[in-house]
Amino acid sequence: xxxxxxxxxxxxxxxxxxxxxxxxxxxxxxxxxxxxxxxxxxxxxxxxxxxxxxxxxxxxxxxxxxxxxxxxxxxxxxxxxxxxxxxxxxxxxxxxxxxxxxxxxxxxxxxxxxxxxxxxxxxxxxxxxxxxxxxxxxxxxxxxxxxxxxxxxxxxxxxxxxxxxxxxxxxxxxxxxxxxxxxxxxxxxxxxxxxxxxxxxxxxxxxxxxxxxxxxxxxxxxxxxxxxxxxxxxxxxxxxxxxxxxxxxxxxxxxxxxxxxxxxxxxxxxxxxxxxxxxxxxxxxxxxxxxxxxxxxxxxxxxxxxxxxxxxxxxxxxxxxxxxxxxxxxxxxxxxxxxxxxxxxxxxxxxxxxxxxxxxxxxxxxxxxxxxxxxxxxxxxxxxxxxxxxxxxxxxxxxxxxxxxxxxxxxxxxxxxxxxxxxxxxxxxxxxxxxxxxxxxxxxxxxxxxxxxxxxxxxxxxxxxxxxxxxxxxxxxxxxxxxxxxxxxxxxxxxxxxxxxxxxxxxxxxxxxxxxxxxxxxxxxxxxxxxxxxxxxxxxxxxxxxxxxxxxxxxxxxxxxxxxxxxxxxxxxxxxxxxxxxxxxxxxxxxxxxxxxxxxxxxxxxxxxxxxxxxxxxxxxxxxxxxxxxxxxxxxxxxxxxxxxxxxxxxxxxxxxxxxxxxxxxxxxxxxxxxxxxxxxxxxxxxxxxxxxxxxxxxxxxxxxxxxxxxxxxxxxxxxx
Amino acid sequence: xxxxxxxxxxxxxxxxxxxxxxxxxxxxxxxxxxxxxxxxxxxxxxxxxxxxxxxxxxxxxxxxxxxxxxxxxxxxxxxxxxxxxxxxxxxxxxxxxxxxxxxxxxxxxxxxxxxx
Numbered sequence: 001x002x003x004x005x006x007x008x009x010x011x012x013x014x015x016x017x018x019x020x021x022x023x024x025x026x027x028x029x030x031x032x033x034x035x036x037x038x039x040x041x042x043x044x045x046x047x048x049x050x051x052x053x054x055x056x057x058x059x060x061x062x063x064x065x066x067x068x069x070x071x072x073x074x075x076x077x078x079x080x081x082x083x084x085x086x087x088x089x090x091x092x093x094x095x096x097x098x099x100x101x102x103x104x105x106x107x108x109x110x111x112x113x114x115x116x117x118x119x120x121x122x123x124x125x126x127x128x129x130x131x132x133x134x135x136x137x138x139x140x141x142x143x144x145x146x147x148x149x150x151x152x153x154x155x156x157x158x159x160x161x162x163x164x165x166x167x168x169x170x171x172x173x174x175x176x177x178x179x180x181x182x183x184x185x186x187x188x189x190x191x192x193x194x195x196x197x198x199x200x201x202x203x204x205x206x207x208x209x210x211x212x213x214x215x216x217x218x219x220x221x222x223x224x225x226x227x228x229x230x231x232x233x234x235x236x237x238x239x240x241x242x243x244x245x246x247x248x249x250x251x252x253x254x255x256x257x258x259x260x261x262x263x264x265x266x267x268x269x270x271x272x273x274x275x276x277x278x279x280x281x282x283x284x285x286x287x288x289x290x291x292x293x294x295x296x297x298x299x300x301x302x303x304x305x306x307x308x309x310x311x312x313x314x315x316x317x318x319x320x321x322x323x324x325x326x327x328x329x330x331x332x333x334x335x336x337x338x339x340x341x342x343x344x345x346x347x348x349x350x351x352x353x354x355x356x357x358x359x360x361x362x363x364x365x366x367x368x369x370x371x372x373x374x375x376x377x378x379x380x381x382x383x384x385x386x387x388x389x390x391x392x393x394x395x396x397x398x399x400x401x402x403x404x405x406x407x408x409x410x411x412x413x414x415x416x417x418x419x420x421x422x423x424x425x426x427x428x429x430x431x432x433x434x435x436x437x438x439x440x441x442x443x444x445x446x447x448x449x450x451x452x453x454x455x456x457x458x459x460x461x462x463x464x465x466x467x468x469x470x471x472x473x474x475x476x477x478x479x480x481x482x483x484x485x486x487x488x489x490x491x492x493x494x495x496x497x498x499x500x501x502x503x504x505x506x507x508x509x510x511x512x513x514x515x516x517x518x519x520x521x522x523x524x525x526x527x528x529x530x531x532x533x534x535x536x537x538x539x540x541x542x543x544x545x546x547x548x549x550x551x552x553x554x555x556x557x558x559x560x561x562x563x564x565x566x567x568x569x570x571x572x573x574x575x576x577x578x579x580x581x582x583x584x585x586x587x588x589x590x591x592x593x594x595x596x597x598x599x600x601x602x603x604x605x606x607x608x609x610x611x612x613x614x615x616x617x618x619x620x621x622x623x624x625x626x627x628x629x630x631x632x633x634x635x636x637x638x639x640x641x642x643x644x645x646x647x648x649x650x651x652x653x654x655x656x657x658x659x660x661x662x663x664x665x666x667x668x669x670x671x672x673x674x675x676x677x678x679x680x681x682x683x684x685x686x687x688x689x690x691x692x693x694x695x696x697x698x699x700x701x702x703x704x705x706x707x708x709x710x711x712x713x714x715x716x717x718x719x720x721x
Numbered sequence: 722x723x724x725x726x727x728x729x730x731x732x733x734x735x736x737x738x739x740x741x742x743x744x745x746x747x748x749x750x751x752x753x754x755x756x757x758x759x760x761x762x763x764x765x766x767x768x769x770x771x772x773x774x775x776x777x778x779x780x781x782x783x784x785x786x787x788x789x790x791x792x793x794x795x796x797x798x799x800x801x802x803x804x805x806x807x808x809x810x811x812x813x814x815x816x817x818x819x820x821x822x823x824x825x826x827x828x829x830x831x832x833x834x835x836x837x
Contacts, residue, residue, distance in 0.1 A: 200820065201801070201820035208827075243806055246797070246800065247797045254790045254793050255828060257786070258786055258831045258835065262831065262835060268778060271782065299734075307730050
């Protein structure tokens with residue numbers, strides 16, 4: 001190691017030679033940089049294949065509100081009353097949305113403009129989610145470091161960068177609340193665990209701000225405000241409580257609750273809603289608990305303390321239960337709302353709230369979804385749990401609870417796999433890191449043993465123990481190398497799987513459809529945008545469009561026309577009215593449409609292209625929702641022997657209802673597939689029953705090039721003579 | 722456990738509590754006084770609300786929560802400054818007080834926004 005040469009080159013090289021600690025820092029920083037870039041670019045498939053556009057349905061509303069925010073400023077945005085949706089009711093947008101996402105995107109836009117990058121707000125919106133996904137990997141690194149060590153942090157960052165469960169809702173173009181909310185969730189949890197580990201008020205304040213950001217971003221904040229009290233309760237019960245817990249939880253709860261109530265959509269729910277009562281209950285419990293602890297510390301005589309304890313506990317329990325009982329009975333504390341109650345009782349939504357049951361994301365998860373979204377993490381998760389239980393601390397208890405509760409909820413609803421993903425990645429990272437560490441220690445220790453044996457002279461006892469070690473060494477070393485290769489093979493397979501899943505399954509903008517043509521060439525169906533731009537350019541500006549609620553946001557954002565119902569689904573009766581209009585005969589439907597001032601009707605039809613998410617396949621939900629409010633619509637009228645058919649054997653009410661007529665108008669003459677009769681519906685696979693459709697009160701205004709979107713104009717009433 | 726003995730118990734409890742409390746340092750007693758004052762103010766506000774009604778509910782909440790908030794933060798300060806707590810012996814009391822002031826600042830800014 002001593003430098004002998006006096007040449008300047010070797011001196012220069014020596015000046016670059018870093019110490020071990022600095023080498024390690026360099027490796028860590030470079031890994032994190034690569035992971036940051038990887039998380040961003042793996043989400044860009046759809047931008048590269050199609051173009052930089054917003055996907056799906058909900059993001060279009062977020063885009064429209066962000067546009068409004070950047071054009072009109074925060075005050076107008078916060079007090080915005082939107083008269084272009086839910087005609088004639090309108091919608092108080094400022095009070096019924098979570099502003100976090102829009103404000104974040106507007107802020108990034110302002111910063112970029114300040115730096116003289118003249119980007120359009122749409123580009124910022126499209127790339128917000130990948131940017132925050134990269135930030136999430138950084139937070140995962142720090143969180144892993146807090147729970148276990150830096151190795152686990154690095155592995156956690158890598159795992160969460162490519163995990164399909166997270167990519168599904170944060171791909172470029174998916175401008176939805178979850179893209180920002182998962183970052184806020186993990187950030188809040190990290191700050192809270194840091195606050196518990198250090199007991200510092202500053203970190204608790206930071207976690208309160210993190211909670212505020214989460215509340216402003218997503219309705220799923222209810223998970224945080226229930227998990228943290230549950231965790232505190234577990235710590236209190238298992239006797240792991242300490243002063244740091246008191247400081248961390250109380251500061252976070254009081255400040256977090258106050259900050260959260262600034263969001264108008266949340267309002268006073270923190271003191272009035274049953275979903276938030278757990279946090280308040282634990283808050284009061286903590287005051288009583290720590291007060292008793294303080295008294296016990298002050299009193300020297302245990303018998304007196306027992307008496308005091310008895311009195312206080314009975315008083316506290318009595319007061320608490322009376323207050324809770326009064327609150328629930330008088331209705332002041334509202335019970336759990338349908339959305340969250342259906343998580344505890346999965347059969348509730350199907351019987352009582354068809355709108356919640358009809359969303360495909362709210363269905364229970366199949367095993368294949370778990371395997372698809374998690375891959376090897378699925379069996380690394382129990383392994384990680386084992387490691388966490390071996391080394392229990394406040395932080396590992398937290399991550400175990402987060403993992404278990406989120407996995408339960410992920411099993412109930414497909415959409416919530418997203419919430420479980422950070423926990424699964426962190427716990428699996430612990431398993432991977434601990435295993436790899438043990439294996440490499442085995443590899444390294446063998447070499448050291450040989451060295452010390454050869455250089456030093458050893459006493460007899462040492463020789464005998466080393467002999468034992470030497471005996472098992474050869475198999476151990478080979479086994480360790482084999483296991484390490486296995487681990488790296490699994491991880492590389494994971495990375496391959498994740499990239500394949502991202503490319504095939506999660507990068508499609510639902511608004512543009514692609515298919516393989518007859519010769520393998522790619523065919524693009526851009527019918528949705530074609531229809532919305534037709535609406536924008538060929539209808540009067542105050543035209544009202546009636547369609548099923550799925551398309552409402554897209555119509556207002558791209559078509560710039562007033563809609564009757566949209567994806568917000570806040571008014572069930574209004575949606576049921578539209579459902580009733582779609583399921584009635586044309587004469588009844590025109591009355592409803594005239595009462596709502598409808599000018600155009602838009603339906604989505606997949607019979608020509610074989611597109612299966614069209615309105616005919618959604619029709620039974622329209623019937624159910626309409627029938628839920630208007631008993632005149634009965635579902636069995638549209639079914640034949642319980643079966644849903646559109647061919648000759650279909651129910652007469654089905655063959656003549658408005659939706660059927662609007663979808664299949666002039667379809668009877670259309671040849672869709674070689675060798676099949678005209679009027680063959682490729683999505684249902686049958687020839688339709690009613691080919692000779694005449695419309696009396698509507699006329700066809702526009703049908704897109706692949707017949708996916710069809711727009712009809714409502715004819716004015718006939719002149720009276 | 723007759724009535725007389727439970728009364729004696731209560732008396733003994735009260736006395737031992739009092740004597741133990743008299744031994745706490747002066748700075749902690751000042752913080753305790755502040756906590757008591759905050760809780761008392763919160764109670765007054767609740768009684769007022771019970772009499773008058775809770776119409777601007779956000780005002781009521783902000784008033785009560787500011788009292789409860791400062792009480793809780795003062796208790797956290799007391800915990801961090803108390804020499805008997807082994808967990809916080811590395812924490813300089815100036816840092817604890819600075820954190821306390823910062824949290825109170827944030828609390829009151831939010832209260833002012835929420836007051837309506």
